[in-house]
Amino acid sequence: MTDLAANDPLPKPKRDIAPVLLPIALALLMIPLIGSTSSWLTLTAASLAMGMMIFIMASGLTLVFGLMDVLNFGHGAFIAVGAYVATLVLAPFAASIQADSLWINLAVLAPAALLSMAVSGALGLIVERVLILPVYGQHLKQILMTTGGLIVAEQTLYALWGPQIIPMPLPASLRGSFILGDVAIAKYRVLAMLIGLAVFIAIQLVLNRTKLGLLIRAGVENREMVEALGYRIRRLFLGVFMTGSALAGLGGVMWALYREQVHASMSDDLTVLIFIVVIIGGLGSIGGCFIGAILVAMVANYGGFLVPKLALVSNILLMVAILMWRPRGLYAVTSR
Amino acid sequence: MMILSGDPPRSRVLTLLLVVIILALAATPFLFPGAKALNVAAKICVFAALVASYDLLLGYTGSVSFAHTMFYGIGSYAIAIALYGMGPNWAAVATGIVTGLPLAALLALAIGLFSLRVAAIFFAMITLAVASAFQVLASQLSWLTGGEDGRSFQLPELLRPGTVLISKNLFGFEVNGRILTFYLVFAISALMILALLRVVNSPFGRVLQAIRENRFRAEALGFRTVFHLTYANCLAALVAASAGILNALWLRYAGPDTSLSFSIMLDILLMVVIGGMGTIYGAIIGATIFILAQNYLQSLMGVASKAASEAGLPLLPGLLHPDRWLLWLGLLFIASVYFFPTGVVGRLRHGGGKKAAGASH
Numbered sequence: 048m049t050d051l052a053a054n055d056p057l058p059k060p061k062r063d064i065a066p067v068l069l070p071i072a073l074a075l076l077m078i079p080l081i082g083s084t085s086s087w088l089t090l091t092a093a094s095l096a097m098g099m100m101i102f103i104m105a106s107g108l109t110l111v112f113g114l115m116d117v118l119n120f121g122h123g124a125f126i127a128v129g130a131y132v133a134t135l136v137l138a139p140f141a142a143s144i145q146a147d148s149l150w151i152n153l154a155v156l157a158p159a160a161l162l163s164m165a166v167s168g169a170l171g172l173i174v175e176r177v178l179i180l181p182v183y184g185q186h187l188k189q190i191l192m193t194t195g196g197l198i199v200a201e202q203t204l205y206a207l208w209g210p211q212i213i214p215m216p217l218p219a220s221l222r223g224s225f226i227l228g229d230v231a232i233a234k235y236r237v238l239a240m241l242i243g244l245a246v247f248i249a250i251q252l253v254l255n256r257t258k259l260g261l262l263i264r265a266g267v268e269n270r271e272m273v274e275a276l277g278y279r280i281r282r283l284f285l286g287v288f289m290t291g292s293a294l295a296g297l298g299g300v301m302w303a304l305y306r307e308q309v310h311a312s313m314s315d316d317l318t319v320l321i322f323i324v325v326i327i328g329g330l331g332s333i334g335g336c337f338i339g340a341i342l343v344a345m346v347a348n349y350g351g352f353l354v355p356k357l358a359l360v361s362n363i364l365l366m367v368a369i370l371m372w373r374p375r376g377l378y379a380v381t382s383r
Numbered sequence: 384m385m386i387l388s389g390d391p392p393r394s395r396v397l398t399l400l401l402v403v404i405i406l407a408l409a410a411t412p413f414l415f416p417g418a419k420a421l422n423v424a425a426k427i428c429v430f431a432a433l434v435a436s437y438d439l440l441l442g443y444t445g446s447v448s449f450a451h452t453m454f455y456g457i458g459s460y461a462i463a464i465a466l467y468g469m470g471p472n473w474a475a476v477a478t479g480i481v482t483g484l485p486l487a488a489l490l491a492l493a494i495g496l497f498s499l500r501v502a503a504i505f506f507a508m509i510t511l512a513v514a515s516a517f518q519v520l521a522s523q524l525s526w527l528t529g530g531e532d533g534r535s536f537q538l539p540e541l542l543r544p545g546t547v548l549i550s551k552n553l554f555g556f557e558v559n560g561r562i563l564t565f566y567l568v569f570a571i572s573a574l575m576i577l578a579l580l581r582v583v584n585s586p587f588g589r590v591l592q593a594i595r596e597n598r599f600r601a602e603a604l605g606f607r608t609v610f611h612l613t614y615a616n617c618l619a620a621l622v623a624a625s626a627g628i629l630n631a632l633w634l635r636y637a638g639p640d641t642s643l644s645f646s647i648m649l650d651i652l653l654m655v656v657i658g659g660m661g662t663i664y665g666a667i668i669g670a671t672i673f674i675l676a677q678n679y680l681q682s683l684m685g686v687a688s689k690a691a692s693e694a695g696l697p698l699l700p701g702l703l704h705p706d707r708w709l710l711w712l713g714l715l716f717i718a719s720v721y722f723f724p725t726g727v728v729g730r731l732r733h734g735g736g737k738k739a740a741g742a743s744h
Contacts, residue, residue: 086712118507181721190507191656191720198649206701206710286643315645319515321507363516366509367497 066334066377077349085229090348096236098344099243100305102337104298105328106250106319107291113267113331113380115284117179118186121193122295122321123314128170129163129296130303130313131204134213136162144218152218160300167296170200171289179288180306197314204311213309221304229374241369246294247337253335263287267331267380279338323362327369329376338377386577388584392664397731401664404671406568412562419678421561422633425568427674428629432572434654435579435666436622441652442661443583444615445595448512451649452495453517454487454620455645458627461486463534463637464527471537476632482622491620495613517642533638538564542632568629575622578665582618591615592661646709650677653716659726668727681705 071265074091081087108122136159137144143155144377178196182188217235224231254260266273274280302317303309324343326334343362350361357364392398407414410735411424429554437451462476469475469537498509521528528534540546546560565566593601594608602608631637641647650673658669685705702710723730 117709120507178717185443187447188720188724189447192654192717194652195713195717195720198709202707202710202713206698206704206707210706229532316515319512323512325510326505360516360520363512366512370497370505 048248051285063378066338069377070338070345073342073345073349077345078321080353081210081349085231086352088230089232090352091238091345092232092240095341096233096239096243096344097305097348098341099240099247100301101317101320101324101344102243102340103246104295104303104317105324105336105340106246106333107288107294108321109328109333109336110263110267110282110287111291112325114263115266115270116184116198116381118189119174119179119193120190120318121174121178121196121200122291123318124197125167125170125292125295126302126317127204127309127311128200129299130168130215130309131208131213131311132163132296133159133300133303134208134215134309135159135223137215144216147219149220152220154219157213160297161369163296163300164293167299168289168293170286171292174283174292175288178358180333197247201314212224215303215307215309217304235305239305240303242297242301246297247333249316250333257337259283308354320362323366327366327376329373329378329380331380332376332378334373335376335378336379339369355362387649388577388581389659390580390584390663392728392732394728394731397664397668397728398656399733401667404667405573412558421565423674425565425633426630427670428569428572429626429633429652430670431652431667432575432673433623433626434617434651434658434670435576435663435695436456436626437651438655438658438660438663438666439497439583439591439619439622441619441655442586442659442665443591443595443664444612445669446499446612446616447507448510448619449507450514451577451619451623451651452643452645453514454491454623455522455627455630455647456517456637457487458483458624459568459631459642460528460627461624462628462631466536467529467534467546468493470537473539474558476539479588484621484626487620487624488617491617492613495616496609499612501608515645518639518645521643522639525631529638531634531639533641535636538632540650542567564633565652566632571625571629575623576663576666577627579622583663587611587614595661627673638698648708649712649716653712654720655726656716656719657723657726659728659730660724662726662728662732665726665728672727677708679704681708684708684711 060237072246078084078087080277081090104122104126107125108119111117111119111122137155141153143151146152174193174196178192179189182192221238223231225237252260254264262273262278262283265282270280299313302313306313320343324336324339326339327342328337328339342365346361346365350357373379392401408424408428411420414504414676415421415424433451433455435450440446440451451711459706465475465479465482469478494510494513498506500605537543538559542560542564544561546563547557548563549556549558550561551557583591590601590606590611593604593613598608627637627642630642633650634641654669654673655665656669657672658665658667682705684703684707688700688703688705691703703709719726725733
């Protein structure tokens with residue numbers, strides 16, 4: 048233990064960069080395996096875009112767990128709700144979506160995404176008050192309640208919109224790819240990457256540069272202490288929960304545009320995927336969630352290209368491998 | 384009392400209910416004519432055993448597994464594939480049993496050792512992920528499992544409906560292979576439930592409850608909690624796979640919808656919660672209520688939906704459509720977790736006043 052002089056900067060925690068290197072190493076390792084550089088670049092871009100979308104959906108879940116020890120099995124419902132709400136805006140304005148101007152397209156897409164986020168966020172408020180508050184602190188009941196909530200939400204979507212798959216075409220200006228030499232990168236993937244990166248940076252800035260973020264991080268680490276200092280962590284939690292739900296809604300819109308279709312069952316498939324991401328990243332860690340999302344997307348894309356048969360179980364294998372290396376995920380932030 | 388392992392229902396109404404259910408099930412082939420009644424009764428038997436095995440996990444150890452249908456499906460598919468591939472003979476039945484049960488137990492062991500070791504909270508999520516991967520795998524390996532169509536097969540001679548064992552003019556009832564199959568299902572399910580009752584009332588079962596109440600403390604007392612939890616997981620998987628075998632034998636079919644789908648998992652969860660977690664008896668009550676409702680309420684919903692659409696009411700026809708049956712189930716599920724956390728059995732035992740011991744954390 049060294050003594051610190053008054054003017055010395057506070058000792059910084061050691062940065063743990065091994066997890067950051069993991070996706071980079073994985074990507075580099077794939078170059079010789081895939082063979083052609085152009086398909087490698089396309090696949091890498093695809094995995095980054097997919098990873099960003101998964102990250103947007105999963106970020107709320109990991110924070111909610113980290114902050115309040117609440118395991119929300121109904122998180123997927125917000126994704127589906129977001130996608131369905133976007134169709135409410137996109138369907139009447141189908142003509143402007145097909146107009147060949149980026150600005151007209153975005154003028155319709157942006158309100159659709161905002162409305163989805165607002166509705167998902169509001170739904171988050173209801174879910175938190177009605178389903179999670181009564182069973183606060185009881186894991187088993189939380190899982191049961193939120194699973195019930197997922198069923199009800201999914202079935203309500205079926206009842207309101209019908210069981211058929213709703214097409215959700217990409218705007219005209221986002222179709223096609225940027226061609227650089229012999230590398231083709233889909234335009235929409237670039238947009239998805241940009242949005243995902245923006246969300247990641249925004250979350251990091253809020254968490255690391257504001258008082259609110261300081262309280263959230265402190266709450267993740269030690270809830271009782273923050274409460275003892277007089278902050279109303281319940282309200283903080285509600286805010287995080289609603290933000291997480293809204294982000295899931297945004298992710299739902301992006302995912303629906305990516306697949307160009309909407310269906311209530313999308314919540315089931317994505318729930319499994321985001322659970323894997325959250326486990327890999329370490330519950331409660333935004334950075335881990337980000338890396339986990341990219342890893343899952345990389346394994347899905349590279350795996351799908353190299354050994355299509357293995358793609359089914361590749362995510363499970365990835366999870367097993369990571370948990371063997373770090374039993375509590377890439378970054379273990381909570382003491383739980 | 385020996386047969387109940389010293390754990391009687393402890394409530395007069397509950398005892399009466401159980402006796403009525405068991406007698407009605409046992410007498411179904413003679414009391415209620417028709418194929419539907421017999422199908423419902425067989426389904427109740429299979430699910431009572433399946434739900435009881437899930438109760439061992441959820442109610443006694445407090446761990447939520449979403450992979451229970453996977454084990455159920457392994458049992459179903461093992462027997463279906465064996466009978467489909469080897470033809471309708473007893474050797475095939477035996478092959479199905481000796482491959483299905485160890486496979487289920489091994490998989491449960493692997494999942495248990497892996498996920499129960501890292502952190503208890505991961506267990507629910509990891510089982511969900513593994514189960515969904517297994518479901519996709521089963522539908523993809525269509526050369527083995529028949530894909531989405533599943534596998535239909537023939538039963539050995541003795542168990543076929545055409546085989547008349549006791550002709551009609553002896554007692555006034557015809558006892559054929561179908562009825563024999565029903566009693567096989569009934570007897571094995573009953574045996575499994577009694578065995579589970581024995582397990583939860585053994586010292587091992589007490590340790591499981593100790594882990595449920597306070598894992599840290601149980602560990603401090605010197606119990607190897609991971610060993611106990613994994614063991615319970617394997618036992619539950621074995622019973623679930625056996626229930627799957629019975630189900631496939633009864634239906635003469637195994638497919639994703641009848642033995643693997645996620646909705647069966649939800650059904651099981653609902654039955655445990657309605658019946659009462661941590662009681663084993665709750666499984667019988669829950670399965671009976673649920674399956675009766677599933678088979679007879681759905682047609683009622685169809686009638687209500689039609690009436691609503693004829694009356695010109697908005698929204699209601701969609702909400703009451705028989706396909707939306709899961710919606711009401713979900714609401715019922717939330718309501719029962721919220722208002723009746725101890726289920727029917729807990730209510731009957733404690734009159735709703737005292738907090739039951741089965742309440743969980």
